Amino acid sequence: LPANIAFDDFKSGKFAQSSMSLLVMNIVQHRALDIIRSRTSNSIRNYFLKYDFEARKAVKTVNVDLYSPYRPLIKELFPNAIVIADRxxxxxxxxxxxxxxxxxxxxxxxxxxxxxxxxxxxxxxxxxxxxxxxxxxxxxxxxxxxxxxxxxxxxxxxxxxxxxxxxxxxxxxxxxxxxxxxxxxxxxxxxxxxxxxxxxxxxxxxxxxxxxSEIINSFKTSFSNGPVEGTNNKIKVIKRTAYGFRNFENFRLRILVSLKNSYLNLNYHYHIKKAIHSEERIA
Structure with missing residues (x-):
């Protein structure tokens, strides 16, 4: 996990409870980490608990909107993180x-x-x-x-x-x-x-x-949810051009592949280049 993360919900589809999913992003590098199926507390908790406690303890800041149910969850999952309200x-x-x-x-x-x-x-x-x-x-x-x-x-x-x-x-x-x-x-x-x-x-x-206090925290940093909101607009375009999705995994992969700076996309291109380099060495 990066030290500074941000997340925001967006309207996804019927495969998510309340039709809202969650985009998680590295706010410093503006890189999409992943898409969580639902913004419910259980879904968010289950997703982040796959990281060990030391990794979650290393998170320093979490940028988020004013949606109240996120607050106790952030304190539980990231004990050392400062919550920053999006301006x-x-x-x-x-x-x-x-x-x-x-x-x-x-x-x-x-x-x-x-x-x-x-x-x-x-x-x-x-x-x-x-x-x-x-x-x-x-x-x-x-x-x-x-x-x-x-x-x-x-x-x-x-x-x-x-x-x-x-x-x-x-x-x-x-x-x-x-x-x-x-x-x-x-x-x-x-x-x-x-x-x-x-x-x-x-x-x-x-x-x-x-x-x-969270708003005052936003005054002390240059972080904002601007990159997250911009990515949400790209997701809307993906949904519109595809006329919707019925399968969450396909939806998630389609988004992460489309975002050039997502970790999934970067890892994919890294392995492709590595494979090409290996073939050249053998040749």
Whole structure:
């Protein structure tokens, strides 16, 4: 086992319980280790117990999303490992909460109303990093009587439509700031209390507060689940081109052979080259 691993689940097929399998990766070299049939605790435990205790004890970090059932399992299997929460999934918590508040604001405004149309049209500006909003170029905005407005002006007008939306937006932007700047103090202050916040934000805050130490661990390293998420996208393409799989072993081998830097692929090519070299020596 490598010292730094990451894993993430993906939708596989009916051969897996809940149709979710698990991709395990060496996060430093971005190499796929293996595919575990199911993300259930028993399947993960049985897979990693084939490694002896010393090998599992040598694992230093485990990158994972915020799926709670993984935590006790990681502590059991890798006693010396530090759990690192994936920063993408951290931001997604606030992103989804902000979107729920936006949709609620639209519903309150009524279908077809000015506020409803504006929030539907310019939702991407609300989830964009505030530091990257354009405040220099002005364009006609059809939802605001064709007035010349920059992106920052549009966001300000959207936030004036609802106090709840403004609170959710400020929370989301503060979290983005904490994650991008890897600022532990800002994160702690943000998650200390969500009093007065919309209910979706309170729910997201409880999740972030629960995993606060793991999020802070992510600030101390450069590891992320980006390579894992990218590989998951490749797996989706493999499934689509094959029109699905009914046999897990065939599915697993098809993925590992397709990934050029997987251990299975590297070992296969190593043995091929070794065989060719042996034949040349005999000749």
């Amino acid at each position: 993408f999934h951290v931001v997604v918590q606030a992103f989804q909460a902000l979107n729920v508040v936006r949709l609620h604001t639209m519903k309150e405004a009524g279908i077809g109303s000015h506020n409803w149309r504006a929030l539907k049209r310019y939702w991407k500006l609300l989830v964009k990093d505030a530091t990257k909003l354009d405040y220099q170029h002005y364009f006609k905005r059809i939802n605001f009587q064709n007035r010349q407005l920059c992106d920052q002006d549009v966001v300000d007008r959207l936030l004036n439509m609802s106090d709840e939306l403004k609170k959710a937006y400020d929370y989301y932007q503060t979290l983005l700031q904490a994650v991008h700047q890897k600022d532990c103090k800002v994160l702690r202050k943000l998650t200390e209390s969500a009093a007065g916040m919309p209910e979706p934000i309170k729910k997201a805050n409880r999740t972030l507060n629960k995993h606060q």
